[in-house]
Amino acid sequence: MKLNIALLPGDGIGPDVVEQAVKSLQAVADAFGHTFHFEEALVGAVAIDKTGDPLPEETLEVCRRSHAVLFGAIGDPKYDNDPKAKVRPEQGLLKLRKSLGLFTNIRPVKAYPTLIEKSPLKKEIISGTDFTIYRELTGGIYFGEKKLSENGTVASDLCEYSEAEIERIAHLAFKAARSRRNKLTLVDKANVLETSRLWRRVVTAIGKSYPDVELDFLFVDNAAMQIILNPGQFDVILTENMFGDIISDEGSVIGGSIGLLASASVGSDNAMFEPIHGSYPQAKGKDIANPVASILSAAMLLEHFNLKEEAEAVKNAVEKSLEKGVVTPDLDKDSKFGTNKVGDFIADFI
Amino acid sequence: MKLNIALLPGDGIGPDVVEQAVKSLQAVADAFGHTFHFEEALVGAVAIDKTGDPLPEETLEVCRRSHAVLFGAIGDPKYDNDPKAKVRPEQGLLKLRKSLGLFTNIRPVKAYPTLIEKSPLKKEIISGTDFTIYRELTGGIYFGEKKLSENGTVASDLCEYSEAEIERIAHLAFKAARSRRNKLTLVDKANVLETSRLWRRVVTAIGKSYPDVELDFLFVDNAAMQIILNPGQFDVILTENMFGDIISDEGSVIGGSIGLLASASVGSDNAMFEPIHGSYPQAKGKDIANPVASILSAAMLLEHFNLKEEAEAVKNAVEKSLEKGVVTPDLDKDSKFGTNKVGDFIADFI
Ligand SMILES: CC(C)[C@H](C(=O)O)[C@@H](O)C(=O)O
Ligand SMILES: CC(C)[C@H](C(=O)O)[C@@H](O)C(=O)O
Numbered sequence: 001m002k003l004n005i006a007l008l009p010g011d012g013i014g015p016d017v018v019e020q021a022v023k024s025l026q027a028v029a030d031a032f033g034h035t036f037h038f039e040e041a042l043v044g045a046v047a048i049d050k051t052g053d054p055l056p057e058e059t060l061e062v063c064r065r066s067h068a069v070l071f072g073a074i075g076d077p078k079y080d081n082d083p084k085a086k087v088r089p090e091q092g093l094l095k096l097r098k099s100l101g102l103f104t105n106i107r108p109v110k111a112y113p114t115l116i117e118k119s120p121l122k123k124e125i126i127s128g129t130d131f132t133i134y135r136e137l138t139g140g141i142y143f144g145e146k147k148l149s150e151n152g153t154v155a156s157d158l159c160e161y162s163e164a165e166i167e168r169i170a171h172l173a174f175k176a177a178r179s180r181r182n183k184l185t186l187v188d189k190a191n192v193l194e195t196s197r198l199w200r201r202v203v204t205a206i207g208k209s210y211p212d213v214e215l216d217f218l219f220v221d222n223a224a225m226q227i228i229l230n231p232g233q234f235d236v237i238l239t240e241n242m243f244g245d246i247i248s249d250e251g252s253v254i255g256g257s258i259g260l261l262a263s264a265s266v267g268s269d270n271a272m273f274e275p276i277h278g279s280y281p282q283a284k285g286k287d288i289a290n291p292v293a294s295i296l297s298a299a300m301l302l303e304h305f306n307l308k309e310e311a312e313a314v315k316n317a318v319e320k321s322l323e324k325g326v327v328t329p330d331l332d333k334d335s336k337f338g339t340n341k342v343g344d345f346i347a348d349f350i
Numbered sequence: 351m352k353l354n355i356a357l358l359p360g361d362g363i364g365p366d367v368v369e370q371a372v373k374s375l376q377a378v379a380d381a382f383g384h385t386f387h388f389e390e391a392l393v394g395a396v397a398i399d400k401t402g403d404p405l406p407e408e409t410l411e412v413c414r415r416s417h418a419v420l421f422g423a424i425g426d427p428k429y430d431n432d433p434k435a436k437v438r439p440e441q442g443l444l445k446l447r448k449s450l451g452l453f454t455n456i457r458p459v460k461a462y463p464t465l466i467e468k469s470p471l472k473k474e475i476i477s478g479t480d481f482t483i484y485r486e487l488t489g490g491i492y493f494g495e496k497k498l499s500e501n502g503t504v505a506s507d508l509c510e511y512s513e514a515e516i517e518r519i520a521h522l523a524f525k526a527a528r529s530r531r532n533k534l535t536l537v538d539k540a541n542v543l544e545t546s547r548l549w550r551r552v553v554t555a556i557g558k559s560y561p562d563v564e565l566d567f568l569f570v571d572n573a574a575m576q577i578i579l580n581p582g583q584f585d586v587i588l589t590e591n592m593f594g595d596i597i598s599d600e601g602s603v604i605g606g607s608i609g610l611l612a613s614a615s616v617g618s619d620n621a622m623f624e625p626i627h628g629s630y631p632q633a634k635g636k637d638i639a640n641p642v643a644s645i646l647s648a649a650m651l652l653e654h655f656n657l658k659e660e661a662e663a664v665k666n667a668v669e670k671s672l673e674k675g676v677v678t679p680d681l682d683k684d685s686k687f688g689t690n691k692v693g694d695f696i697a698d699f700i
Contacts, residue, residue, distance in 0.1 A: 075541075090541045120578050125470040141491075141509060146544035155548035156510040159491060163503040189592075191425075191440040194496040198505035221599035228470050228578060228603050242539075246596055249571035253578050 002035045003305065006066035008059065008096075010044040011089060012279025013289035014072020020291035020343025021070060021298040024317070027350040028302065028310045039066065043096065044089040044279075045076035054092025060099055063270065068301050069100070071274035072294065076281060098138050101267035104169045105135040105244065106176075106300075107276060108262070109231070109251040114322045115331070118256030121228060126254050131234035132180070133251060134173040135244025137265055139165045140195070142241045161195045161240065166202040172266075173238040174210040183214045183235035187223040187243055199240060220247070227251055252276055259290030259330050262297040264304060271304050273297035287338035290328040292318055295346055317349035352385045353655065356416035358409065358446075360394040361439060362629025363639035363689075364422020370641035370693025371420055371648040374667070377700040378652065378660045389416065393446065394439040394629075395426035404442025410449055413620065418651050419450070421624035422644065426631060448488050451617035454519045455485040455594065456526075456650075457626060458612070459581070459601040464672045465681070468606030471578060476604050481584035482530070483601060484523040485594025487615055489515045490545070492591045511545045511590065516552040522616075523588040524560040533564045533585035537573045537593055549590060570597070577601055602626055609640030609680050612647040614654060621654050623647035637688035640678040642668055645696055667699035 007022065009015035022038060029036045041059040048054050063069050074093045096102075111119070111129040119126055144158030177184040186203050188196035200217060207215040218226065220243045226233065227247065231254055239247060252258045258277050265272045275293030283289050299314040321327060326345045329335050337345075357372065359365035372388060379386045391409040398404050413419050424443045446452075461469070461479040469476055494508030527534040536553050538546035550567060557565040568576065570593045576583065577597065581604055589597060602608050608627050615622045625643030633639050649664040671677060676695045679685050687695075 088541060094542070120472055120475040121470050122472055142542055144506070148544055148548070152548075153513040154510065155544040156494070156508055157543045157545050158506055158508055160504065160506040189595075191438060192444070192492055193507045194498055194505040195507050198498070198502075221595045224574070224596045224600040225603050225608070228600070243596075245539075245571045246574045246593075250574040250578070250600065253575050258575070 001305065001307065002037070003068065004037045004039065004066040005301070006063045006069045007038050007040040008043045008063075008069055009040070009072040010074045010279065011046055011076050012073050012281040012284045014044070014074070014279055016285065016287070016289045016339050017275060017291040017294035018070060018072040020339060020346070021294040023343050023347040024295045024314055024350060025298050025301075027347040028313060031313070031350060032307075032310050034307075034310075043071075043092045044074040045079060047092060048087055048089060052087070054087055054089050055095045060096070063096070063100055068304065069270065069272040070298060070301065071272050073275065073277065073279035075279045094142060096272070097265060098143060100270040100272065101138065102265040102270065102272055103136060103138045103165070104172050104266050105137040105248075106264045106266065107133045107135065107248045107251070109133065109254055111255050112260065112322065114319075115256040115260070118331070119254060121254060125228070126231055129231040129254055131231065131237060131251075132176060133237045133239070133244060133248045134169060134176065135239055135248055136165065136169050136241045137244075140241035159193070159195050159242070161198055163198065163202050166199055167206060170203050170206045170238065173236055174206065174213050177213045177236040178210065181235040182212055183216075185234055185237050186215065186217050187220050187237055187239040187247060188217065189220050189243075190217070191219060195240065203238065223247055224250060227254070248276070257290070257331060258293075259328070260292045260296065262293050262300050264297070264300045266304070271301070273301045273304075287340055288329055289339050290330050291339050291343045292321070295343070313350050314346075317346045320349050321345050351655065351657065352387070353418065354387045354389065354416040355651070356413045356419045357388050357390040358393045358413075358419055359390070359422035360424045360629065361396055361426050362423050362631040362634045364394070364424070364629055366635065366637070366639045366689050367625060367641040367644035368420060368422040370689060370696070371644040373693050373697040374645045374664055374700060375648050377697040378663060381663070381700060382657075382660050384657075384660075393421075393442045394424040395429060397442060398437055398439060402437070404437055404439050405445045405449075410446070413446070413450055418654065419620065419622040420648060420651065421622050423625065423627065423629035425629045444492060446622070447615060448493065450620040450622065451488065452615035452620065452622055453486065453488045453515070454522050454616050455487040455598075456614045456616065457483045457485065457598045457601070459483065459604055461605050462610065462672065465606040465610070468681070469604060471604060475578070476581055479581040479604055481581065481601075482526060482586050483594060483598045484519060484526065484586060484588045485598055486515065486519050486589070486591050490591035509543070509545050509592070511548055513548065513552050516549055517556060520553050520556045520588065523586055524556065524563055527563045527586040528560065531585040532562055533566075535584055535587050536565065536567050537570050537587055537589040537597060538567065539570050539593075540567070541569060545590065553588065573597055574600060577604070598626070607640070607681060608643075609678070610642045610646065612643050612650050614647070614650045616654070621651070623651040623654075637690055638679055639689050640680050641689050641693045642671070645693070663700050664696075667696045670699050671695050
């Protein structure tokens with residue numbers, strides 16, 4: 001198979017970890033006889049610094065002519081608390097999602113037996129946890145109209161959803177449940193929000209075409225409790241953009257290391273794969289960032305193109321590195337392995 | 351002191367637990383020579399069933415002529431999944447908050463040593479946790495304009511905040527931090543939302559008048575992680591309505607039993623005290639509901655009127671009941687004590 005892959009390393013440790021993911025993809029290409037063509041482009045704070053734009057048109061072009069995008073991380077503290085900052089790195093990420101039509105963010109949450117002790121939650125609570133969150137990614141309050149009154153004293157954000165936006169992700173989520181344990185939980189706030197009531201109505205209607213999938217509903221406040229009280233109850237969670245942002249970061253804590261979690265953002269014509277951890281600027285270039293989440297993002301990319309055996313090879317190599325203790329200092333403070341060494345071990349094992 | 355207290359037991363186990371709180375208040379009145387006058391009124395599903403309105407005008411009147419309101423619980427599953435339901439019990443609660451101007455919800459989160467083993471989180475993570483959440487309660491997406499297009503295919507909710515709404519709660523939160531460990535964390539999503547940027551600007555400005563309080567900022571997705579990774583880092587958390595709903599329910603899990611947590615909702619002219627647990631309809635009238643959260647709500651009520659010694663007496667009695675194992679089955683499945691017995695023990699001890 002020939003794949004054109006856009007590389008968007010972005011800010012902070014983004015470049016450190018994407019480099020390792022590329023090594024793994026190259027190893028897969030060599031071992032399985034594929035051709036992966038990589039093309040790098042700017043996004044985020046580095047793009048602002050170089051071009052004034054967090055998502056230059058050139059970057060969008062590179063993504064559009066690729067089959068998939070491998071993304072690093074975004075964000076730089078120097079933009080966070082500057083009220084005069086007219087452009088922020090995150091705008092690049094949001095515009096990228098919107099421009100490429102990446103309407104579904106998929107985040108698997110799994111408790112790795114080798115890391116279970118690292119979790120802040122008790123072993124008996126998390127063992128066996130294995131669920132996936134389907135978060136709507138191009139709608140809701142993220143993209144609704146934003147207003148600031150002229151005198152600056154009143155601000156607003158509009159949360160809006162259409163039936164069509166809910167339908168397309170709902171179908172993906174039901175299908176995912178079907179290929180798993182046949183359970184779908186819609187997380188919303190239907191006792192307060194009109195948009196949530198629309199979600200509930202549309203998802204219920206679509207559920208009729210998936211009679212083999214058990215559908216249930218949970219208010220988001222209750223979901224925030226249930227995820228840490230009894231994560232084993234979930235199979236597929238479906239939710240809107242803002243709730244998904246919160247719930248999936250909360251869920252990411254379960255496994256014991258956010259440095260291991262990957263995500264996919266998919267649309268009709270394109271797909272992007274990225275670690276869920278942030279840009280962690282303090283660690284940039286220090287050869288200490290954990291590359292596993294980025295490498296597992298590459299595995300999700302392979303799966304997306306139905307290269308199942310190849311994806312398994314990457315995941316096995318990752319598990320081997322965990323077993324053998326070839327891990328970065330975040331997982332073992334006495335470790336003598338850096339970002340590069342871990343990336344090399346995994347690529348070699350593939 | 352003479353206090354008129356409105357009792358709004360509401361739905362499910364609400365009446366079961368409010369009855370016990372009244373016993374404790376009566377015990378305080380007897381022991382300390384106060385006069386508490388109680389007046390009961392309808393709210394929630396029971397109010398809909400009897401009057402068609404989740405918050406009858408008569409109930410509002412009772413609250414307005416009282417010094418404080420003791421609230422039970424609200425909600426009945428029969429209204430949750432009925433798309434044709436034009437009135438929902440929760441509307442009663444929201445209208446009550448708005449009509450009484452209860453703009454700040456205060457929720458203490460504490461790890462009780464006697465219950466630390468019950469938490470899904472590890473002991474070393476939670477021990478020493480002691481923070482308070484200040485949640486804005488009468489603004490934001492809860493009360494902004496809601497729309498549903500005529501053909502029912504597009505829905506929206508508006509999240510709106512004004513400087514004035516942010517200022518009044520921010521002052522309360524800064525003052526609270528001052529009386530505690532001098533740290534205030536604003537939880538928002540300023541990298542995406544215009545309202546969050548207003549919050550950040552206003553709270554930063556007010557912070558200048560509280561130079562002794564350290565102010566920091568956390569994105570809500572990160573906050574959802576930090577609360578379970580390292581809850582000990584927080585002192586006072588300030589946040590908007592929807593984020594507060596999610597974060598405070600998540601925080602309620604830390605202590606090991608939601609059956610113990612109380613909250614206060616305060617405004618300029620009135621104040622309401624309630625357990626944070628829901629109406630738990632399955633347990634209604636079975637003498638198994640844990641009355642402690644409701645009793646601790648009564649303690650918060652006493653504190654609100656500066657009856658510190660009285661509040662301490664109630665809290666001591668509760669701690670005694672926990673120590674002695676005079677607890678409901680949710681805390682000890684072999685317990686032979688019901689709602690009433692626990693309520694009696696605590697009132698007698700006072
Ligand atoms: C950086 C930020 C805009 C982004 C979001 O809120 O979607 C991030 O938190 C995420 O979840 O990918
Ligand atoms: C019942 C519901 C409307 C309410 C809310 O969302 O505010 C509840 O969850 C709460 O936190 O008091």
